[in-house]
Each structure stands twice: as C-alpha cells, then as structure tokens.
Amino acid sequence: MKIVVCIKQVPDTKGGVKFKPDGTLDRAAMLTIMNPDDKAGLEAALRLKDQYGAEVTVITMGLPKAEDVLREAMAMGADKAILVTDRVLGGADTWATSQTLAGAIRNLDYDLIITGRQAIDGDTAQVGPQISEHLNIPVISYAQNIKIDGDSVIVERQYDDRYHVLKAKMPCLITALAELNEPRYMTPGGIFDACKAEVTVWGRANLVDVEDSNLGLKGSPTQIAKASDKVRKGAGEKVTLDPAESVTYIVGKLKEKHVI
C-alpha cells in the first residue's frame, strides 16, 4: 500500500504571536513546527505502515526551509519526502494550494492520501477536500479509527451529535484531527538517517495537469482586503474584594443589568 501524507510547516501560535512594528506577522521571529493535525495524519499513516505494511511519502509545499518538517517526518518513520517549492507558487490561497499539491501528487502512485484537518495558521480546513476534488477521489474528513479492508478504507467520521462508520474505495483522501492519536517521537537512529536521506525537490515544471492561471497569488480567487491585529473590546472594571463584598458586587451588577 502506498500512502501520501501532506504536511505543512506553520508558525507555532501557541508560543505567542510576534508582530513587526508595521503590524504584520513577524514569521522569522516565531518558532516553526509541523502542523499538529498533519502530524496526527502522519502518525495515522505510520500506524497503517506498522500494521499492514506501507510506503509513506510526505509532501509539503512551502519555502525551502520547509525541508525541516520533511526531515522530521522521515525521522518519525516516513520513507520518502518531496518538497514542492517555487517562487511562482507563493501567495497561494486554498484553491491554488490544492491545485499545486494535486499537480504534484499526480506524479505518484497512491492508495491513500492523508492530510491534517486544518493548519493552525489559517484554520480553513479546505485544502484536503479540495485536493480530493481535483483528483476526483472520495474524501472523508475528520477521520477517526482508520482501518483497511481489502481495497477499501473504513473510517469513523465525527459530526456534532453522531459519527458515521464510512467505507470508501481506495484511492481516497482522509483528513485527520490532532485528537486522533499521540504522534510518536523521532528516534535517534531515525534522526541520523533522516539527516542523510534525500529530499526530492520539485518546482512548477514538475506539476502535472495544472494551468499557470491556477497557481500562486495570481491563481488565487480570494484576495486579502485588510489584515490587522484583532481589536478586542477594552477591559471593564476589575476589583479585588473579600468574598462577601465580591458577592454583593456581582449581585449588584446582575440587578443593574436586569439579569435578576
């Protein structure tokens, strides 16, 4: 079985977000990590590899330094790594990104494609389903409990109040949640091998069946009109009182606002 896992290098928003004096995001000052949902997707692929035997290829689109997450993935156990990088791909929205990744994946044999549900920098959850559409294969998003049954995959798909047990013929695409599993650590041997392993680098010329008009900033239907720091409503009153006074204070405010 051949599994392709799409991963993304993202700024670590947990460690605090840094801004330049002009208010734009200072990516250089922020640590980068493998996107958590993608890491869960990789772990799911590696578990399928452990259980059924599989070749796991990780692929990312990004700046040359995104190679770091590919090596991390190989240190965890991925077999092959592909970096898709090219100036003409910059500034892509989810449409152009999914076109790019689909164009790269068309070079590969695959039974299963796994993506993270969403990346923590954009939170859109769009690229996975859009790749599946471009490749004309089924998608199961928010996957849990992934099993292989002959030429099909059986997955639990979570909704608000229920889950469906779904069976899809491979090839298909599934999107994974960080809650899916606890990703394994890199092993010392794995890190050693990953440093030496080859990362395949592809550019625009390697993308199959994709028009220039669908790539990068120019190929992106959505455009940013404005981006800014979130303006929060100002703080109200803050008081430090003993418990009895605190209670009187809160009850007073609830009366004032006609809550009681």
Added chain:
Amino acid sequence: MNLEEYKGVYVFAQQVDNEINSIAFELVGKGKDLADDLGTDVTAVLVGSGIKDLADQLAEYGADRVIVVDDPECKEYRTEPYAHALASVIQKFKPEIFLVGATAIGRDLGPRVSARIHTGLTADCTQLDIGDFPLTPVPGKEQKHNQLLMTRPAFGGNTIATIACPDFRPQMATVRPGVMQKRPRVAGAKAEVIEFNPGFTPDNKYVEIMEVVKAVSDTVDIMDAKILVSGGRGVGSPENFKILDDLAAVLGGTVSCSRAVVDAGWKPKALQVGQTGKTVRPNVYFAIGISGAIQHLAGMEESDLIIAINKDETAPIFDVADYGIVGDLNKIVPALTEKLKAELAAK
C-alpha cells in the same frame, strides 16, 4: 466568467434527521441583510430526503425562495451527493453569494463545492459586509463595488483578515454558527418553493455508510444557552464543578468549560468554548478559573456581559471582562449561589 449573470444571495439550509439546524436560520437572516444591501433577495437551498415540508420554516425566518433538492441519496449527509446537489444548484441558478455554515458538515461540503465550480471560499467568517474592493482606491487597479467582504480570525484568533473574491462567482463563505442573528420568526410567512433534482448517479466518490452512531446526550447545546457558567483549569477538579452546577441551576444557566478542562478529561468536548470548540454569545458569561487564552476569548468575547472570577489578577480574561473579580472562586462562587437563591426567593 460573466460576473453580471450571477444574482442573488443563496444559503445552504443544513438539516439533519429532517430537522433544520439553527445555523440555517442564522444564514437566512444574514443573507437577507446582504440581499437588502444589494437590492436582491435570499434563497435557501434545502437538501435531503422527504424534506419539502420544511421549506415553510425557512420562509418564516426570512427566505424569499427555497430550492428543494429531495432525493433518497441525500437522506444522511455524505460529501458526494451533497456536493453534487449544491454545485448543480450553483450552475443552474448562478447566485452571486453562497453561504454555508461552518459546521462539521459545512466545512466538509464547502471546499468540495468551491473546488468543483472554481471559485474562492473564505472559511469560518465572523462578519460579512457589502463594500468596495479594494477598500480604498488603488492607482492602476479597478475598484469593484458591491463585493462581499468576508472577515475572519486567523492565527488562532491573533489576527483578523477581511477577504474578497472579486473575479469569481459565487463569492462563497462558511460562517461560524452562533455569530449571525436570526430574524424574528414571522408565523405563516410563505416563500416561493422550487423543486430541483439534478439526478444522482453513484460513482467512486459515493462512500458507503455502514453505521450511524448517535451520541446519547441530554446536555443542552451551550450555543443556545442564555447564561453560561464556564469553568477552567482553576476550578481544580471535576468534582469541584459542582459549585458551578449549583450556580448555573440557580440562574437557569448551563455549564461550559475551557479547552484545558476538556484536555484533562473533566468535561466532554461538546461543552468546550473557544477556537476549537464552540462560539457562544450568551447574555451573561461567567468565566470562573479561566485564564483566558486567546483561543478561548475568540469563542466568547461577543457575550453581552462577561463576569470573570480569577485569583490571578494578570489573567488575560480580565482584558475582556466587563466585571472582573480577583479572588478565590472556592469562596466566592458558593456564596454567590446562596445569595442569589435568597434574592430570587424574596421576589
């Protein structure tokens, strides 16, 4: 693409088990506002099996027209027949705006549809306006009017971006549940109902539903609650949530929680407020022992009245609280419950 051909505001009216979800009425309400600005009308698109009777409900909340795609293939939600249904509606009726709820269903369906018809999709919007793009004239660039300006948080709620889709139609957005307001229900209102079936031929993209497992839950949806008593890690233990339960009971409210509480296994995910949980805007939000990580604030800061109790006076929750009390929740909350009991009994 001739953009002029695309007219009207359309919304996906999500139903599950032939019951329309609240998000559908919220989208009809917002869609009506946008349609008023554009001088057009709002159409709800209802997909399912045996659902024709539901059209009137959408009319009562403001839909001018309801397109009904009724087919046995669409009984339970699956990506493929639903994506085919919406893409076919878009191709036939050519809307200028198409809104979908950012629910577990909508966030799966939206991207598949937008990819099929080649248009932009902005995820998880919290504000929608009609305006110019670019916002202010830029030399050498045509400024387009009457564009949908879609505003959404990004980077875990640290930044806010406004997005436009000037060259493709429809302009598509998924919209966070609980953010847009429903219009008041007008009993007996009627809409034009159009039945439309594009034909469904199962192919490789149709997945098989082997089993549907409904979570047995009697908990109130925290998004519907008027008063939320929300606890964080500072509550200390699952047992200690009892003091929050008691406060909620006196006020007729519901208990919710922060992500830390869910991660610790104290409360189920359904009660989680925040970026990766639910967006709530109750009349009163008590934040008790919640430090107020930015991801939490993103899910509750639109609440009408925020009362925070925390022993750490530097907790960021105080930056959004209308009334912040620095103190020991273990002493204040039970005393507050008793006092409220007495107050309410005296009335």
